[in-house]
Amino acid sequence: MEGDAVSVTQDIVLAVWGQAELFLWSMLRPWNAYQLGILLALLFAAFLLERLLGPACREWMRQREGWPKWRMRLLVMLHRRLRLIFFVMLIWPVCWIMREVTWPSRSYLLAIAGELALAWLVIAIVTRLIGNSLLRSLVRYAGWTWVTLSILNLTHEAQALLDSAAIDVGETRFSLWLVVQAVIVIGALIVVARFTARVTSARVRSNEDLSPSMQVLVVKFMQVLLYGAAFFIGLRTVGVDLTGLAVLSGAIGVGLGFGLQKVVSNLVSGIIILLDKSIKPGDVISLGETFGWINSLGARYVSITTRDGREYLIPNEDLITGQVVNWSHSNDFVRLDIYFGTAYGDDPHKVRKIAVEAAMSVGRVLNERPPVCHIVGFGDSSVDYILRFWIRDPTQGLTNIRGNVYLALWDAFQEHGISIPFPQREVRMLGDEPGSEPKIG
Structure with a gap:
């Protein structure tokens, strides 16, 4: 099996190398060399335009003080990609003119470069809508890679190469292509689950019929349910057998249960606190020397803010096992x-x-x-x-x-005229009475 995988990989690499060799030989043809020269000239022109117009655009942006923050961020993002924008604006008119004047094959390289530049620009703008910086970078580079392979007609070879690098675990075959699919599908499902969780959380918190502790419990339950469903549905979608995973997770759970007793205890204590409603966000409590009000209830700890602005993170287990004074449990009196x-x-x-x-x-x-x-x-x-x-x-x-x-x-x-007394003491020294003589012994 391993020898077959190596053989398949060699065949794919040789096929890609053959295509690359043909492409390099094609560069020796006059029209391909002309297109390459035009491409370099357009890149140089885009560089000059950025140097000439970039400072003026930056100065114009500084004068837009009253604009919304999202619009200013969009302008900053576009300013950083002025060179790519100018290149797209220059290359497509050149492609259209050459298609009208010459044969389509004599503008083939320019069309590929224009499609790549336009696709990269669109992906850079669209991924800016993703708030998480790490996720934004992953989606952006993954999108650039996929678009480049698609435009160059190398998707089949790339898929075959990733699929050839695989290992067999029982009856399940794990390959790099399966990992890439899983990352893409699970990532997309997690984004959907995150959006759904936010919408659901907003609606639950706006429901006045639910107590604050019950709102927190419903929100936490929905988050765990949505993210867990996204993970397992994603694995099933790409064809991963979850039977072995269930057995493995059970064995891992037994091992982690001994090493993470405190963590599990805090998690269970947090669920108990949410269910019995002994404390809830906004309650004023005293725990030892700590006095303040509940800011938020977490899965592992409770956030308490004191009068001096300090925020204490109290483990849930301490609130269950310790003596807590809740100044506003049943009423505010x-x-x-x-x-x-x-x-x-x-x-x-x-x-x-x-x-x-x-x-x-x-x-x-x-x-x-x-x-x-x-x-x-x-x-x-x-x-x-x-x-x-x-x-x-x-x-x-x-x-x-x-x-x-x-x-x-x-x-x-x-x-x-009410007086507040304070303790007074009178001190007398022996021998200070009038007419008395100190004794010398």
Whole structure:
């Protein structure tokens, strides 16, 4: 089998070499030499036009400041290919004139060069619509290669050459031609799946009947389903037998299960979080020393943004196994407590009333759930109180609302003459009393 493949490859290479040799000998004919000279002259003319008109085009582009970004990107892309554009604009009129004046065979090389240049230019412009740079480069070079082989009538030889380089795995034959087909088909299907996933995600997120966590779950499920279907349909389309692949994937899965326990645990934990709706995007949570709101739910981690702008990526497993405080799980109401003390000479009934009124004067404190103030103890130098109040917007922060209530208490106490005591200590030195003499022993 290997000897037959080598023999086929040699035959193809010899056939292509024979065609190349005939082409080189044909260059010695007068009309072919004339066409080659005209082709070089047109290339030189396109180079001169780019040098002459390129700076003026660049200056004109700089003056278009108010144009949309997509139009400016298109102009930049066209400016980079001015030489190819000028060459296409020059060669096709020359081909048409020569076909009218001379025989079609005497403009054959020029027509091939014009078709190649036009096809390369069109592919370069069309592939610019692809957002991913790597995918754009792959599609562009693959398109240039296929168009060149098609115009030169070498597709059959190239296909046979790629098909001759193959290996047999069981009953399946893997060749370079099969790999190329698989890459093209799977790539096209993935592009379609990506577009479908984007459209589906936009519609799911616009559906107000679904909760945020359920929206994330539906979007993730659709993405996995579409990309998986694109991959397996692509393999089946090119003729790959998936029976052996299923057995191989099962064996690989068992091996990876031991080495990727944490990854699998995070994935399963993420699915559990999405299903039980314990946390969802927008919730305010506390996990250890981390306090913030849920920015997004991922397959492996949860993104939490804190008040200081830091973004923490918490593994899903930590949210399942650890103690999480969800400030907005069932509702947005949050009760906050602050402690303070006043002097023993101040009336406690008056202090409680002033404290409640001061808390209610702060904008974010809820009046429908009025604050309450209670005595919690008699300290060494003060009567101790607790002031409790409710808010319903924990995403706006907790420290700032506590600070505003403390400031309101300070202003109210200053206005009504309520004093806030602080510990005082008196230190006496032995021997400092009047009339006493220090003892010398």
